Amino acid sequence: MKFFVDSADVAAIAELNELGMVDGVTTNPSLILKSGRDITEVTREICELVDGPVSAEVVATEADAMITEGRKLAGIAPNITVKLPLTWDGLKACKVLTGEGKMVNVTLCFSVTQALLAAKAGASFISPFIGRLDDINLDGVELIGDIRQVYDNYGFETEILAASVRSVNHVADVARIGADVMTAPPEVIHKLALHPLTDAGLAKFLSDWEKTGQKIV
8 A cells, every 4th residue: 555645744754755655745725724835836845855646736616727727736747646626627627637647636535426436537546535534423444445346346547545544543444445545644654653562572672681781782
């Protein structure tokens, strides 16, 4: 499963990228606001840092305007993925932009039928928001599994990008169920390495080593 970082914090992305943990990046208007930077400037900087797809989201709501914004965003760098909302206008824009050879990430997906429409419109990625479904007492991970089954049934090439990932368990669950990609904030990715038994075991080893009175170097 590929790891995308859901952030516009260049320093945080760079730290994970140096460890080989970054296959791509996702941004959105909220993350651009949080960064406090110009969207073109910060997006270009991320694209220069990361080899994989970098999602940059349109803010228009009408298809023609989405297409215009999408073309401008795609012009920032070759690895830009234009991010579009899962609306009829978003699907129209997806069809046009993918027809022009641009990568498209269709976002704000909350159902199998929405995901099916995005695949038929040629989306490169579909982004089901699992955390937001959990917020309203629905099973976000189950949606990933349902989309996986439907896409496999018909051979769709659209990659399933599990979004709104909020916990270590989310990451493990979507990996087991077959998501192609997951995107998560840097702090969630860092938590993947943590386990209390690892900490306890390391503390025990270090304590015993100190008692030997030895040094390796």
